[in-house]
Amino acid sequence: MTTSLVDSYAYCQQLAKRTAGNFYYSFLALRKEQFQAMCVLYAYMRLVDDLGDSPEHSFEERATALSHWRNGLQRALENRSDTDCQQYHACFPAVLDMIQRYEIPEHYFFDVITGVESDLQPVTFDNFEHLADYCYHVAGVVGLCCIHIWGFHDERALDASIDCGLAFQLTNILRDLAEDADLGRVYLPREDLNRFDYSPADIEARIYDQRFRDLMQFEVDRARTYYQRSERLFEYVSPEGRRILKAMHQIYGGILNEIERLDYQVYATRAGLPRWRKLLIAGEALVASRWFPGRAAR
Known part of the structure; x- marks a missing residue:
C-alpha cells in the first residue's frame, strides 16, 4: 500500500x-x-x-x-x-x-447520498412503496455493500440484503418516531396513519392511545415480516458474514422486541438494549470467529 x-x-x-x-x-x-x-x-x-x-x-x-x-x-x-x-x-x-x-x-455510494439528501427537507411518504424506496437508499445499499465484503455465492443474496436493511431501518423509524417528528420527518406512510385514524399532528403531540398502539402493532408486524424474509441471507453469505449478520439481527431484533415490551410507548422511553447485552452479542461473534472459524452462525 x-x-x-x-x-x-x-x-x-x-x-x-x-x-x-x-x-x-x-x-x-x-x-x-x-x-x-x-x-x-x-x-x-x-x-x-x-x-x-x-x-x-x-x-x-x-x-x-x-x-x-x-x-x-x-x-x-x-x-x-x-x-x-x-x-x-x-x-x-x-x-x-x-x-x-x-x-x-x-452507484451504491451515490445512492446513499441521495437518501441522505431526501432527509434535508420535511419528510412524508404517501405509501409504503415510497418508504421502502427511501429505506433502500439509506439502509439497503449498506447491506448490499456488506455482502460484497463478506462474500456471497447466490444472486438471491442481493434481494435478501435489501430486505434486511429494510427491517433494520423500520426498527429505527419506530424507535425514533418522536424525535424525527421534531425534525419535520414523519416516516410512517400517510396511508398507514389514515388506516388507524392517526395523524402527524398526533405524533407531534405524543398522543398515546389505542389508535397509536394499533398503528404500532401493525408496523412492528410488518418489520417482523422483513426480518423473516431476510433470514434467507444466512444461506447465501460466508461463515464470517453470518456471524456479523447474526449479531446485527440480535441487536436490531432486540430493539423491536423492546418496543413491543414497552407496549409501544416510544414517546416516553427510547427502546434499546443495555450496553452489556450488546457487548455480549459482539463478544459471541468474536469468540465464534476465533474458536470455530469454519462453523456457520445461525
Whole structure:
C-alpha cells in the first residue's frame, strides 16, 4: 500500500472505533482485510450521514456539503490516484480501494447520498412503496455493500440484503418516531396513519392511545415480516458474514422486541438494549470467529 492509502485506512478505522460502538467489536470477527473494509464502509456512511444531519448548519449549507461530497467522489473515481483522492477527503483512497478489491458497484455510494439528501427537507411518504424506496437508499445499499465484503455465492443474496436493511431501518423509524417528528420527518406512510385514524399532528403531540398502539402493532408486524424474509441471507453469505449478520439481527431484533415490551410507548422511553447485552452479542461473534472459524452462525 502507498502511504496515503495506509493513512486512509487508519483514518477510517479510528473513526469506526470512536463512533461505531459495539458494531466495531463485532467487525473483529471478520478476517483482517474484511475488518478493514467494514471500517471503511462504516466511516463512509457515517460521514455522509453527518453531512446531512448536522443541526448547526442550515439546509443550504448541508445541501451544498452533500453536493460537494458527491462531486468529490465522482472526481476521485475518475482519477483513481491515491494522491488525487486524498485531496477530496481522507477516506476516499480507502473507499476506492475497497470498491475495487470487493467489486462493489459504485452507484451504491451515490445512492446513499441521495437518501441522505431526501432527509434535508420535511419528510412524508404517501405509501409504503415510497418508504421502502427511501429505506433502500439509506439502509439497503449498506447491506448490499456488506455482502460484497463478506462474500456471497447466490444472486438471491442481493434481494435478501435489501430486505434486511429494510427491517433494520423500520426498527429505527419506530424507535425514533418522536424525535424525527421534531425534525419535520414523519416516516410512517400517510396511508398507514389514515388506516388507524392517526395523524402527524398526533405524533407531534405524543398522543398515546389505542389508535397509536394499533398503528404500532401493525408496523412492528410488518418489520417482523422483513426480518423473516431476510433470514434467507444466512444461506447465501460466508461463515464470517453470518456471524456479523447474526449479531446485527440480535441487536436490531432486540430493539423491536423492546418496543413491543414497552407496549409501544416510544414517546416516553427510547427502546434499546443495555450496553452489556450488546457487548455480549459482539463478544459471541468474536469468540465464534476465533474458536470455530469454519462453523456457520445461525
